[in-house]
Amino acid sequence: MRRCSCPVLALLAIVAVGRSASAGTRLDLDGPWQFRVDPDGSGFRQGWARAVPTPVETVDVPHTWGVGPHAEHEGIAWYWRQVRVPPALRGRRLEMHFGATFYRARVFVNGSLTGEHEGGHTAWFVDVTAALRDGGLVAVEIDNRPGLATIPGWAMRLESTGSVWYDWWHYGGIVRDVALVAQERALVRRQVIRTEVGEGSATVTARVFLEGHGPVSLRGRILGPDGAEVAEGRTSLSLGSGGASPTLTFRVSRPQLWHFDAPRLYRMEVTLQDGEAILDEGSEAFGIRTVEIRDRGLWLNGERVRLTGITRHEDSPPEGLAETRGTVKADWDDLKSLHVVLTRPVHYPQHPYVLDYADRNGVLLVPEIPMWQFSEAQMKDPRVLALAKTMMREMIEQAGNHPSIFAWSVCNESATSTPGGRAYVKAMVEHVRAQDPGRSVTYADDGLPWITDAGQNANQHTDFVMMNQYFGSWAGPEEGLAPALERVGRMFPDKMVVISEFGLAGPFAPDTAQADRLRVGVIEGQLAEFEKHDFVAGAIFWCYQDYLSHRNLWPGLTTDWVEMGLVDENRQRLPSYGVWKERTSPARVSLAWTRADGGRPTGFRAIVERRAPTELPSYDLRGYRLEWQARDHDGTILAGAGVDLPVIGVPATVEGSWPQGGSREVRLTVRVLRPTGFLAAERTERWWEPRSGGLSPEEARKRGLATSAP
DSSP states (O other): OEEESSOOOOOEEOOBOOOOTTOSEEEEOOEEEEEEEETTSOTTTTTTTTSOOSSEEEEEESOOTTSSTTTTOOSEEEEEEEEEOOGGGTTSEEEEEESOEESEEEEEETTEEEEEEEOSSSOEEEEOHHHHTTEEEEEEEEEOOOOTTSSSOOOGGGGGGTOOSOSSOOOOEEOSOEEEEEEOSEEEEEEEEEEEEOSSEEEEEEEEEEEEOEEEEEEEEEEOTTSOEEEEEEEEEEEOTTOBOOEEEEEEESOOOOBTTBOOOEEEEEEEEETTEEEEEEEEEEOOOOEEEETTEEEETTEEEBEEEEOOOSOOTTTTTSOOHHHHHHHHHHHHHTTOOEEOOOSSOOOHHHHHHHHHHTOEEOOBOOOBSOOHHHHHOHHHHHHHHHHHHHHHHHHTTOTTBOEEEEEESSOTTSHHHHHHHHHHHHHHHHHOTTSEEEEEESOGGGOOOGGGSGGGGSSSEEEEOOTTBTTBOGGGHHHHHHHHHHHSTTOOEEEEEOOOOGGGSSSHHHHHHHHHHHHHHHHHHHTTSTTEEEEEESOSBOEEESSSOSTTOSSEEEOOOSBOTTOOBOHHHHHHHHHTOSEEEEEEEEESTTSSEEEEEEEEEEOOTTSSSBOOBOSOEEEEEEEOTTSOEEEEEEEEOOOBTSOEEEEEEOOOOSOSEEEEEEEEEOTTSOEEEEEEEEEEOOOTTOOOHHHHHHTTOSOEEO
């Protein structure tokens, strides 16, 4: 960071950079802001809302003070930026939009309070028309301290341990994008898109929320996955003071269904007009698919599937919660290489880019609000319930059109087997169903192994059960898992179960290396146990990477990285990474050499199989492709090809060959690729001919000298 000894800020002439999903003219306010922590909380009294103090630092927004010299700061900090409104935009409605601010934020423009927000992971905006006019000083005060009624907040269910702080980092700051949006007299605030699949067609409705005044016309059109228009509709209306929310209905013939292996996306474009003049535009991607929970299983587009995945914190050493798109893409590309097709991504609403990535690349999601380890007293607190409802509403309104989302989660590891906890879950389930009646509602429960009566537990109100369990560590010996699953199955005889967390923390072993060996055992042993129970539709490992916390650390540490990842905080892979990758591959590949006259290999036969329905993961392989390449001892390519595979319910056989020659070695690599291009399975076989007096290939293989890499 650069330090500044004076509060001078350069005036910024902002330029228009395009339209957002809710449109208007969007002016980017990312980049340099002035920043200063406020250790004793006296900044407001000292006039920091009206003028920049000295000294300050220059930081780049999105920004968190949780990385760097202020990482341990719990309390208030301030951001300032001088903004000039271009003349062409003066006189229009002006809104300042924040992608996320952690945790409590107040916005001042030229010294006047113009808006505030509580919650660290959802977008919000404030009307600055009257305060900003042609420009001025914008000051943002942010407080990252938890409390009894904040979400996340003090984990009072853990009060007896003396450690009530939540189990991830308090990354205070303006952690996502900021923009100034200039609106015309009428605007598109958001859309709610719903789909219903019928025989040979789909019905799509778009409820469009409009604000403003006066007569307008609204045009909507749907673009197919190839970009061509497939449906169009119009309506006219007059807006009053309360706005309006007309619904457009479309019919899409022969819809291309969204699937995690075929993430086909449509786009809904709406245009708000006054005659020929465009007042505003909105554009939203969506998918057409069916997700059902029936017969205690998960059904996607009519196929019963059993899925695996991994959670991931929005956390890294250089960026913390203020992640760049490059970091998000790199991590999620790696998650896809680990066969992630299902996840409860973590305890809080996700960055919009994560949701877009899941839509485009195929991941089913269960987003959650960050209520972790709340006591019954907290869950009965009307302030907590009101805030939880607001957070859920904001998350659903902002993310509800994403086809990757199939359910919502209302809390995690809280006192849901108490009267107050049951009442909270019931109220939240009803609230979510009113907001989004087409999706399932659940929560993550860590107390299921110890209850004996379903009537004690809030899952009586959910659509399916999410079970956090840590047998082999916190929950006791690993032998307790099987009877716990059997008991849960009996208590909820009509409900599907997803294992929403399992894994192992580093401090349960003497050192990092031994902890990872135990983690490997947990992966192999517990996945095998899960798949024995046909009501377990999915299993999600905790966690992709090590993450910063004050809890669950090695003895003597109060701040460090929680060691629970398949990679460490710097994304260095542990042995458990490879074990998970092999164990959760949806395909198996077996190879056999073919020879001419029993001599050197001149080809191969590969058999590709899907995992059986009794296994985990398990689903049909549609649109997959096998690619192979053979090289000689010098690395010269002997041959290679690619073959599109049929739908693999029945195993597929692929053969390949190369000219017989003088090579003493052949290295064959066979890769099976998903339709999205991500690797599904890979095998390498090596054959070599020993020199005079050497071992035969068969003898070498017996001695472990030949290679056969999965």
